[in-house]
Amino acid sequence: SLLKTTRQQYHQRIAQVLEAQFPETAEAQPELLAHHYIEAGLIEQSVAYWYKAGQRANERSAHAEAINHLRTGLVLLQALPETQERTQREVDMLIALGASLLATKGYAAPEVGQTYTRARQLCEHLEDPYQLFPVVRGLHIYYHVRAELQMAHTLGEQLLSLAQQAQDSAMLVAAHRALGTTLFWLGAVASAHTHFTQGVALYDP
Numbered sequence: 001s002l003l004k005t006t007r008q009q010y011h012q013r014i015a016q017v018l019e020a021q022f023p024e025t026a027e028a029q030p031e032l033l034a035h036h037y038i039e040a041g042l043i044e045q046s047v048a049y050w051y052k053a054g055q056r057a058n059e060r061s062a063h064a065e066a067i068n069h070l071r072t073g074l075v076l077l078q079a080l081p082e083t084q085e086r087t088q089r090e091v092d093m094l095i096a097l098g099a100s101l102l103a104t105k106g107y108a109a110p111e112v113g114q115t116y117t118r119a120r121q122l123c124e125h126l127e128d129p130y131q132l133f134p135v136v137r138g139l140h141i142y143y144h145v146r147a148e149l150q151m152a153h154t155l156g157e158q159l160l161s162l163a164q165q166a167q168d169s170a171m172l173v174a175a176h177r178a179l180g181t182t183l184f185w186l187g188a189v190a191s192a193h194t195h196f197t198q199g200v201a202l203y204d205p
Contacts (some may be wrong), residue, residue, distance in 0.1 A: 012040035030056060031069060040126065043080060047073045047089065054096050070097040072086050091131060094119035099139045116142060129162040133171055140178050144185075152182045159201040170181040173199045 002010070015036035018026050026033055034049035050073030057066035070093050077093070080086050098115045105111055116138040123132045136158050144152040155181035163171035176199030183192035 005152075008040045011036045012042060015040060015045070016040075025155070028056075029053075034069075034073070038076065043076050047076050047080070050076065051093050051096070054093065054182070055098075058096060058100055061103070063103045066100040067097065067104065070100070073117065084125070087125055088131075089137070091119050091122050091126065094122070095134050095138070098135075102138070102141070107141050112138070113142045121192060129166040129171075133159065133162045133174075137174065137178065140182075144178075144182055147185075149182055149186050153179070156182050169202050169204070173202050175199075 015033050018033055018036070028176055030049045031053035034046045034053055037043075037049060050069050054066045054070035054073065057063070074090065074093050074097070074127035077086060077090055098119065100111060101109060101112045101115055116135055119135040120132075120139060123135055126132070138156040138157055140152055140159060143149075143155060156175070159175035159178050160172075163175040174182055176195040180192045180195035180199065183189075183195065
């Protein structure tokens, strides 16, 4: 029965009180704050909490919940101005969504390919190997399991290039494993062995 503006003010106040006075609730139930912020008409804050809710659900392997939270946030995100920050947020949310889709739909599901392809398109505007690496890795898995091995091989080489650019040992291990696995199924066993050997040499138990 309240006027819309009054309702929005109450929702905003509730969200702010939860943040300020009940941080444990905000941490444990970010979807609650996401709801209040969207009801308050504050899209940017709501998107941030939907992303956090998706991450929390992923950590609990509650992938169906994570997918719902992240898709809600991605829809809301489109209402924000096109900025570098929005692009960054969308890529982060797509990476998280891709992980949950891999777990629930399977590595070769069309939704997995669509999600990582969209993220890769957005990454063209972001020059960050750490951001691009999980996107390309998701696509590599997708094409590898679908037995589209030439595409998987190309993506594996890109993974190695990104890992070398970052000089990150964990990324290098993952890249050598990805490339080695695809080369093995392509029948290039000697090359696969070389990548596996390099990966093992970098691995730190």
